[in-house]
Amino acid sequence: MTDPFDLTDEPLDDPAPGAAAAPAPADAPPPPWLTGLNPEQRHAVETTEGPVLVLSGAGTGKTRVLTTRVAYILHRRLTRPWRVLAVTFTNRAAREMRERLGSMIGPVSESVWLGTFHALSLKILRRHAGLAGLRDGFTILDADDQLRLLKQLMTDAGLDPKREPPKGLMGRIQRWKDRGLTPDRVPEDDVKGAAGRRAGDLYARYQARLLELNACDFGDLLLHTLGILQKHPDVAEEYQTRFDYILVDEYQDTNVAQYLWLRLLAARHKNLCCVGDDDQSIYSWRGAEVGNILRFETDYPGAAVIRLERNYRSAPPILGAASALIRHNADRLGKDLIAAGATADDPDAPPVKVRGLWDGEAEARWVVEEIEALGHEGLPAAGTAILVRATFQMREFEDRLMACGVPYQVIGGPRFYERLEIRDALAYLRLVAQPDDDLAFERIVNTPKRSLGEASLQIVQKHARAEGKPLLNAARDLSDGDDLKARAKKALAAFVADVDRWRALVGGLPPAELCATILEESGYAAMWKADKSPDAPGRVENLEELVGAVAEFESLDAFLEHIALVMETESKGAAAGVTLMTLHGAKGLEFDVVFLPGWEEDIFPHRRALEEGGQASLEEERRLAYVGLTRARKRAFVSFAANRRIYNNWQASLPSRFVDELPDDFVEKASDTGLYGAVTAGFAEEPGGWGTRHARRSLNGNGNGGGGGGTRLSPGTGSWKARDRSGEGTDIAVGQRVFHQKFGYGRVLSNDGGKLAVDFEKAGRKTVVAGFVEAA
DNA sequence: GACGGGCCGTTTTTT
DNA sequence: ACGGCCCGTC
Numbered sequence: 166m167t168d169p170f171d172l173t174d175e176p177l178d179d180p181a182p183g184a185a186a187a188p189a190p191a192d193a194p195p196p197p198w199l200t201g202l203n204p205e206q207r208h209a210v211e212t213t214e215g216p217v218l219v220l221s222g223a224g225t226g227k228t229r230v231l232t233t234r235v236a237y238i239l240h241r242r243l244t245r246p247w248r249v250l251a252v253t254f255t256n257r258a259a260r261e262m263r264e265r266l267g268s269m270i271g272p273v274s275e276s277v278w279l280g281t282f283h284a285l286s287l288k289i290l291r292r293h294a295g296l297a298g299l300r301d302g303f304t305i306l307d308a309d310d311q312l313r314l315l316k317q318l319m320t321d322a323g324l325d326p327k328r329e330p331p332k333g334l335m336g337r338i339q340r341w342k343d344r345g346l347t348p349d350r351v352p353e354d355d356v357k358g359a360a361g362r363r364a365g366d367l368y369a370r371y372q373a374r375l376l377e378l379n380a381c382d383f384g385d386l387l388l389h390t391l392g393i394l395q396k397h398p399d400v401a402e403e404y405q406t407r408f409d410y411i412l413v414d415e416y417q418d419t420n421v422a423q424y425l426w427l428r429l430l431a432a433r434h435k436n437l438c439c440v441g442d443d444d445q446s447i448y449s450w451r452g453a454e455v456g457n458i459l460r461f462e463t464d465y466p467g468a469a470v471i472r473l474e475r476n477y478r479s480a481p482p483i484l485g486a487a488s489a490l491i492r493h494n495a496d497r498l499g500k501d502l503i504a505a506g507a508t509a510d511d512p513d514a515p516p517v518k519v520r521g522l523w524d525g526e527a528e529a530r531w532v533v534e535e536i537e538a539l540g541h542e543g544l545p546a547a548g549t550a551i552l553v554r555a556t557f558q559m560r561e562f563e564d565r566l567m568a569c570g571v572p573y574q575v576i577g578g579p580r581f582y583e584r585l586e587i588r589d590a591l592a593y594l595r596l597v598a599q600p601d602d603d604l605a606f607e608r609i610v611n612t613p614k615r616s617l618g619e620a621s622l623q624i625v626q627k628h629a630r631a632e633g634k635p636l637l638n639a640a641r642d643l644s645d646g647d648d649l650k651a652r653a654k655k656a657l658a659a660f661v662a663d664v665d666r667w668r669a670l671v672g673g674l675p676p677a678e679l680c681a682t683i684l685e686e687s688g689y690a691a692m693w694k695a696d697k698s699p700d701a702p703g704r705v706e707n708l709e710e711l712v713g714a715v716a717e718f719e720s721l722d723a724f725l726e727h728i729a730l731v732m733e734t735e736s737k738g739a740a741a742g743v744t745l746m747t748l749h750g751a752k753g754l755e756f757d758v759v760f761l762p763g764w765e766e767d768i769f770p771h772r773r774a775l776e777e778g779g780q781a782s783l784e785e786e787r788r789l790a791y792v793g794l795t796r797a798r799k800r801a802f803v804s805f806a807a808n809r810r811i812y813n814n815w816q817a818s819l820p821s822r823f824v825d826e827l828p829d830d831f832v833e834k835a836s837d838t839g840l841y842g843a844v845t846a847g848f849a850e851e852p853g854g855w856g857t858r859h860a861r862r863s864l865n866g867n868g869n870g871g872g873g874g875g876t877r878l879s880p881g882t883g884s885w886k887a888r889d890r891s892g893e894g895t896d897i898a899v900g901q902r903v904f905h906q907k908f909g910y911g912r913v914l915s916n917d918g919g920k921l922a923v924d925f926e927k928a929g930r931k932t933v934v935a936g937f938v939e940a941a
Numbered sequence: 942g943a944c945g946g947g948c949c950g951t952t953t954t955t956t
Numbered sequence: 957a958c959g960g961c962c963c964g965t966c
Contacts, residue, residue, distance in 0.1 A: 255955065283956045305956090326962090327949090383956045418955095451954065555952050577954085618942080730956065749953050771952050789953085812951075813957040 216465035223795035224478025246276035297389035342384030343452025345422035405433035416441030420452035475505035480514035485831035487794040521836035529565035548757035572742025601635035613692035677716035759797035
């Protein structure tokens with residue numbers, strides 16, 4: 166396969182500038198990909214000159230506009246492919262764009278500069294590493310390495326990691342980088358109040374240390390590139406001249422650094438086309454600035470602003486519900502989605518179903534029942550997603566799906582290249598490819614154990630520092646001398662010899678074979694094969710998979726370059742079952758059926774979001790809800806539970822305010838338990854009374870589970886307009902005949918604090934919550 | 942260098 | 957409640 170980040174490397178100095186600029190004949194028939202566009206889309210595609218902002222609502226065909234625009238520019242011969250820059254946020258989006266472009270215009274699409282901000286930055290940075298204080302072959306640290314490094318610096322600075330959590334400072338540094346701030350530019354106020362007022366100093370040290378290691382982190386890819394463009398007008402001009410057309414996807418997600426990066430690159434031609442949707446901005450917490458989209462017209466006077474409001478994705482009720490919800494946000498440019506295309510006219514499109522359930526378990530049960538029912542209606546699990554606010558919510562659904570034998574996949578778990586064994590293996594490869602990679606050396610010099618403990622390593626490090634040599638060279642020196650004990654000396658000599666030998670094989674052996682050889686000869690693979698722990702076999706498999714992944718590259722360097730930026734394996738095969746993922750992860754995707762569980766105050770909107778960010782965060786949470794709803798093509802289901810166990814505490818929960826904000830017209834609200842009903846219109850106007858909405862009442866401190874029916878919920882709270890179900894469930898006796906809405910009649914076998922074991926006449930033996938049954 | 946007890950944190954996450 | 961991480965002990 167080809168590496169999607171191996172952007173075809175045309176010489177920067179265009180061999181024949183403008184040579185191919187002969188326009189296509191005016192009478193040539195329009196290419197097929199141009200004719201299927203609606204007028205707004207077409208306008209967005211054909212407005213090639215000058216700044217353009219495309220406000221593209223969910224499901225309005227933004228990717229199509231972007232790809233078609235590139236195709237159109239090239240078709241009209243307005244420039245050549247390698248003079249077009251198309252930027253995305255994720256590898257997934259870049260891959261998708263490249264594929265679609267390829268299907269429109271064929272292999273010339275390969276030459277377009279298309280990639281993520283980071284991949285494109287890296288491409289530029291590799292050319293000018295020296296200008297950023299880096300040397301050729303610099304490495305890119307992953308999150309783990311970054312943190313380790315910072316921790317070390319903080320400890321050296323005498324900070325107590327308990328009092329000053331490295332993670333906190335790391336986050337702060339990243340936010341600075343998001344804003345394009347180098348250590349010398351961080352505002353005074355910002356520096357105080359963190360890491361014992363030494364945050365700025367530590368940031369500077371961190372950056373210095375990275376340069377010493379000839380490394381950079383992800384943020385640096387942008388920051389260094391930005392710095393080069395700012396400080397070296399000659400270099401900047403080269404790129405400014407080169408990129409005749411620039412296109413940006415998901416513009417609402419750009420941070421300040423990316424904004425500046427774009428502004429610099431577009432400074433000359435100003436043919437900058439940004440596509441985005443302020444209503445889908447959900448990443449402010451990692452530095453995204455919706456402001457970028459809001460100020461586009463100011464920054465680029467005379468910019469064309471084109472709105473795409475025809476939604477081709479979602480059934481009208483789903484669209485209606487989503488639109489009504491997002492209208493509660495004050496801070497937006499304002500767009501209204503209109504149902505269009507095949508979905509628009511279906512008079513039978515079912516409403517969004519909103520359901521209140523007793524607890525999380527009941528909710529999971531309900532979701533999976535619905536999924537099974539939909540399967541019979543011709544909507545299989547493969548087109549269905551369950552989108553949760555936070556990962557901890559996934560477990561209940563996994564349990565239930567597994568119990569019911571419904572296939573599913575969790576998206577967004579720990580990633581392949583972040584696993585310990587993979588990171589170790591990569592360190593071997595890095596060290597072989599790049600002998601001055603000290604971090605790699607440190608990581609694996611004693612893995613597997615080679616009796617090279619802390620003490621020996623200290624000596625190597627001291628020597629390396631004194632001589633200004635990489636650790637591997639220092640080790641080579643010391644493997645012959647008196648500084649180390651004989652045992653360590655021997656081990657070190659063997660290790661260095663191994664690395665040297667592997668290094669000699671680079672280029673001679675196919676990279677996959679080289680990789681396999683290294684894992685064998687180093688004893689690393691053997692280490693896991695000998696390991697008795699339960700996860701060891703999995704790790705061995707992962708190592709084999711790694712070798713397989715390397716096989717797809719032509720050289721070791723190409724592979725390492727690739728994985729530095731693409732920290733995931735290509736998703737294998739089509740999704741077979743229900744997709745379980747976070748709302749954040751779902752952006753940009755679509756499904757026939759979407760379940761949105763956990764719509765409860767404190768979970769969604771998440772309490773911490775509100776605590777930290779107030780109104781602005783509430784609106785972001787609401788956008789997240791909007792993103793969730795608009796993922797659905799045919800059916801959408803929203804649910805909430807009245808009781809939820811959090812850290813093993815049962816807590817009463819209130820339906821999310823977002824539930825109230827869904828319009829009655831497109832929504833069918835119901836509840837198995839009579840819990841719903843919840844929320845009165847106008848609760849917000851009632852001073853005091855609904856203040857409890859944000860307070861979390863402990864449901865029962867004595868820990869006897871969620872049983873006991875609705876007794877604890879109803880009295881005095883006013884939360885539930887439902888029938889008073891006080892006492893229900895508590896008085897269910899063993900042996901009693903009961904009725905359950907789903908399972909019908911049955912006899913109670915046992916009552917464990919409200920969890921009933923019931924032998925149902927039709928459905929068989931089930932465990933149900935007392936609140937679900939009534940005496941029969 | 943391996944085990945184990947105590948302590949902390951427990952929204953979202955790409956590159 | 958639980959898991960991960962750090963540090964201490966053997």
